[in-house]
Amino acid sequence: MKIEKRVSNQHEDKTNLLKSGDYTAEKVILKIFREFFEINNKVKELLGDKLDNLKVARISYIILYYGLGNRSSNIVENIMNNETLLGVKNQALLFDSFDDGKRKTKIREKFAKNKNITLSDLEDELRRLTVNNCFRKKISLDLGYPAAGGHQTRLDHYFANLLFCFDLIEDQRKNMINEDLIIYKKELISQLNVYEKILLILHSNTSMGQDFKKYLKDYDLKKHIPEGMIKKEEFDIDGYFKTLNQNLSKKE
Structure with missing residues (x-):
C-alpha cells in the first residue's frame, strides 16, 4: 500500500520513504x-x-x-x-x-x-x-499529501482481502480441532499492527464494514487495543463493543 509523496521537504526524515517518494x-x-x-x-x-x-x-x-x-x-x-x-x-x-x-x-x-x-x-x-x-x-496536520483526499482505492482492496482471510478460517472451523483453530486465529490477528486494528474497528462502525462485526467479537479485538490509546471523547470503544456484543448475542 502506497501514498505518493506530493509535498517535498528537504528537512523531512526520509527513512520511511521509498526511493520513488512513496510511503511504505x-x-x-x-x-x-x-x-x-x-x-x-x-x-x-x-x-x-x-x-x-x-x-x-x-x-x-x-x-x-x-x-x-x-x-x-x-x-x-x-x-x-x-x-x-x-x-x-x-x-x-x-x-x-x-x-x-x-x-x-x-x-x-x-x-x-x-x-x-x-x-x-x-x-x-x-x-x-x-x-x-x-x-x-x-486540517493542520502535515500529512505529506492532501487531507480528505480519500483512501477507497487503497482500503477497499485491503479490507476485502482481510475479510477473505477471516471468512476462510471461519469456513474451515468445522474441519479443525479447537487447538488448531486458536493457532490460525492468533496468527491472523498477529499480522495486524495496533493502528490496523483500530482502523478495522472504525471501519466496522460504518455500513461498509458490517461483515467484520462478528469477527471483532469472536477474536476479542478490544483486548488488543492498549487502554488509553483512544480517548473516550474521540471514540467510545467500550460503549461500542458493549453494544456490539449485545446485538450479536441477540442474533445468536
Whole structure:
C-alpha cells in the first residue's frame, strides 16, 4: 500500500520513504490513522454535542474513506442521507461550516455572466468547491499529501482481502480441532499492527464494514487495543463493543 509523496521537504526524515517518494505500507497506515483523528476533531468542532461520538466517528471515517473531491463529496453526502446520520439542520451546519465567502462571491459572478447555467448547477459547483477545499484547509496536520483526499482505492482492496482471510478460517472451523483453530486465529490477528486494528474497528462502525462485526467479537479485538490509546471523547470503544456484543448475542 502506497501514498505518493506530493509535498517535498528537504528537512523531512526520509527513512520511511521509498526511493520513488512513496510511503511504505506501515507508514501509510500510521498516516491514515492520524488523518482520521484529525478529521474527527474537525467534524466534532463543527457539530459539537449534536451527535454522540460514535456517529461523529462514522461521519469522519466516511470522509476519510471516500474523500471530499468533486465526485466523492456526492458519495459522502449520499451515505449520510441514507444512513440518517444527520438531520437536515445538522447536515447544513456541517457543510455550511466549510464556507468560503470570497470563493462563493467569485463563482457567483462567474455564473451570473452565463445565462445558460441553472441555479442547480451553481449550487452544485459551490458545494463541491466549498466542501473540497475549505475542509482540507482546516486540517493542520502535515500529512505529506492532501487531507480528505480519500483512501477507497487503497482500503477497499485491503479490507476485502482481510475479510477473505477471516471468512476462510471461519469456513474451515468445522474441519479443525479447537487447538488448531486458536493457532490460525492468533496468527491472523498477529499480522495486524495496533493502528490496523483500530482502523478495522472504525471501519466496522460504518455500513461498509458490517461483515467484520462478528469477527471483532469472536477474536476479542478490544483486548488488543492498549487502554488509553483512544480517548473516550474521540471514540467510545467500550460503549461500542458493549453494544456490539449485545446485538450479536441477540442474533445468536
